[in-house]
Every structure is written in C-alpha cells, then in structure tokens.
Amino acid sequence: MLKQWGQTADFACHLTVDRSDPSWKGHTGVVGALFKKPDVSMEIDNTIVFICGPPVMFRFVLKDLKDMGFEDRNMVSTLERYMKCGVGKCGHCCIGVAYVCSDGPVFTLEQIRRLGEDI
Ligand code: FES
Incomplete structure (x- = not known):
C-alpha cells in the first residue's frame, strides 16, 4: 500500500522510522523531524x-x-x-x-x- 501511495499523482508519501537497520534507505527519526526536511514540502x-x-x-x-x-x-x-x-x-x-x-x-x-x- 505504501508503495502505491508513493506512486499516486498529487499525493505525497513520506516515511520515517524511529530506528533503522542497514537495509533502510529512508528517513530515520521522529515524525516532526521529517517535516523539517527540505525535500518534504x-x-x-x-x-x-x-x-x-x-x-x-x-x-x-x-x-x-x-x-x-x-x-x-x-x-x-x-x-x-x-x-x-x-x-x-x-x-x-x-x-x-x-x-x-x-x-x-x-x-x-x-x-x-x-x-x-x-x-
Ligand atoms: S467502549 Fe463502551 S461505550 Fe465505548
């Protein structure tokens, strides 16, 4: 489902995890910190x-x-x-x-x- 959301026009899906492992390529940290990322508008x-x-x-x-x-x-x-x-x-x-x-x-x-x- 998250993958589908990420591919939906006019819809932004940003993910974060509290703790990551080496396989995680996304953002790590609390949700509020995600809002401050320059690529998240x-x-x-x-x-x-x-x-x-x-x-x-x-x-x-x-x-x-x-x-x-x-x-x-x-x-x-x-x-x-x-x-x-x-x-x-x-x-x-x-x-x-x-x-x-x-x-x-x-x-x-x-x-x-x-x-x-x-x-
Ligand atoms: S759980 Fe009983 S009224 Fe909501």
Whole structure:
C-alpha cells in the first residue's frame, strides 16, 4: 500500500522510522523531524493530515503541524481509549459527549478540542 501511495499523482508519501537497520534507505527519526526536511514540502492550505499512532507521538505531531500553520479542521487523528463494549453502551471510552468507540475513533483536531480533550 505504501508503495502505491508513493506512486499516486498529487499525493505525497513520506516515511520515517524511529530506528533503522542497514537495509533502510529512508528517513530515520521522529515524525516532526521529517517535516523539517527540505525535500518534504506541504501546501498547508491544500493538505489534510491523517495521524495514527500512540498519544505521545500524535500530541507532538499535532503541535508541530499547528506551529507550521495547519488549521485544526485539517488535522485528523485517531484517539485511543480503554474500550469495553465497543458499541457505545458502557461509557468507558467517553470524551466529553462522544464515545470514541462509536463516534470515532477518528476525529479532527477541531472536534477533539470541542470535546474538551487536553491535547
Ligand atoms: S467502549 Fe463502551 S461505550 Fe465505548
């Protein structure tokens, strides 16, 4: 899939890994450092960013993107919560008035802030 994305017109796919081995030819480092590479450019007004990963990663990435000028509505992230029922009945995954299991788990940063999530 990543190879297909890399070959898709009008679509940029940049990869990074935290730790590499000698076979890795791409970028090594955290995602935020990838944004600062000269060969990685984004048209901020014409780009929607999708982020998936552990909270410690996406919190830093969202801050970096915000600092770059991205609007909250153009940053989309997954949220992780302890889920029990998975169908919006038990309330274990609530943030504000939303259930991560049934209303998400994918939200824009605009929605996340409106729900009162500290991000
Ligand atoms: S896991 Fe039960 S309401 Fe979401």
